[in-house]
Amino acid sequence: MQQLVMPKPELIIVLASPRGFCAGVERAITIVDKALEKYGAPVYVRHEIVHNKFVVNQLEAKGAVFVQELDEVPANAHVIFSAHGVPKSVPADAEARDLHYFDATCPLVSKVHREVEHHHAEGRTVLLIGHKGHPEVIGTMGQVPEGSVWLVETVADVATLPSALQGNDLAYATQTTLSVDEVVEIIAALKARFPEIYGPRKEDICYATTNRQLAVRKLAETVDALIVIGAPNSSNSVRLVEVAKNNGCAEARLYQRAMEIDWAWLQNKKRLGISAGASAPEVLVEEVIDACRDHFCVTLAEIKVVEEDVYFNIPGQLRS
Structure with missing residues (x-):
């Protein structure tokens, strides 16, 4: 007797745009890649270069060694400071220990x-x-x-x-x-x-944070649930979940990878929004979409609020 195959429920996935990597994250990762190409492994990185385990694991596979403090780095080695920035004491310590360092701090x-x-x-x-x-x-x-x-x-x-x-x-x-x-x-x-307080000429919140929050704000008004792909220690990713919840989508969750998704949570949802924090690569967005296709008949749509074309140069020693 032939078994009846139930059709998959339909799900519209609406992608936020822009999403994922920003120029500062792209620059930081490129600095590590170029340093590995030029000097060979190991190249040391103080703290996570960006807050994303998938990215960190990929760089480790190429020969990057992530450390918490500079005393874990041998003398004369090459070391890179993360995109988040470091106190002035860190480069001073690197110089005192004869380390060759590159600063991957985001220019913003x-x-x-x-x-x-x-x-x-x-x-x-x-x-x-x-x-x-x-x-x-x-x-x-x-x-x-x-x-x-x-x-x-x-x-x-x-x-x-x-x-x-x-x-x-x-x-x-x-x-x-x-x-x-x-x-x-x-x-x-x-x-x-403090009425006389001085402020910056241009607000300090970066363009990528602003744009991703704007896209999620618009997306949250139109979907039943929303997934932000990012790490729990990624400030901008956590903020995207908060923005979604504050703008009409109470069913917003943060996931690092598709394997973490609670599929029971998505039952009876018709429109799912997806965004990604500034340190989450697009391959993880594609991974989540592919996983959704295993459970649903998926139709893709997109909400785009702005086109991003920002680019930050890497240090001159690594450009050749």
């Missing part, structure tokens, strides 16, 4: 570093909007002497800042990967309490 993070240095040189106390313990925050605060920067994580933190700051020259800067909406609220609170 470096811009924030220079802002903080400028404000410190002008005698201002800097209020940095960001998340405690994030590598970018550690790197930014480490551009100036300890105590020169106060960290502000929430609107509530603004009210707890010491009254003594009222009389000081103040400036603010922000981590580049935060929620645009959340930062707007914190900046408004800072300006309300």
Whole structure:
């Protein structure tokens, strides 16, 4: 007796665009690739070059060795600093230990570093909007002497800042990967309490973070569920889930790989949105789509909010 094969349920997948790799991430990964090509393995990398295990594993397979601190790197070796940026003490330590280093800090993070240095040189106390313990925050605060920067994580933190700051020259800067909406609220609170506070000429949240959040905001209004592909320690990926939930899609989840997806969760869903954090490669998006095809009859669509054409050069020593 012939067994009846049930047809797969239909699912419309709507892709957010832009999504995935940004210019800063592309630059950082290229720096590691080019260093391996030029100098051969091993090339050492301090911390994850970007917050994505798939990317890290690929580079490890080519001969990159990831370390937490420079004391794990042998003398005269080549070492690369991650895209998130490092305190000034790190390159100073590398030079003291005769290490050959390349700085893969995203140029937009470096811009924030220079802002903080400028404000410190002008005698201002800097209020940095960001998340405690994030590598970018550690790197930014480490551009100036300890105590020169106060960290502000929430609107509530603004009210707890010491009254003594009222009389000081103040400036603010922000981590580049935060929620645009959340930062707007914190900046408004800072300006309300400290009307004379200095801010950046151009906002610090990077173009890629802004664009991916805008795409997810529009996507969230049109889908039943939304998957963000990214790592749990990736600030910009976590923020995309928050943006989706705050803009009409309560069923938003973060997954690193297709193998993690809870397929029962997607039962009875008709429209699934997919985006990817700035450190997640497009191959992982394709992996999720292919996995969906195993369970559903898939139709693809896309919401595009802007075309990105940003490119950052790699160090001259690696361009040949």
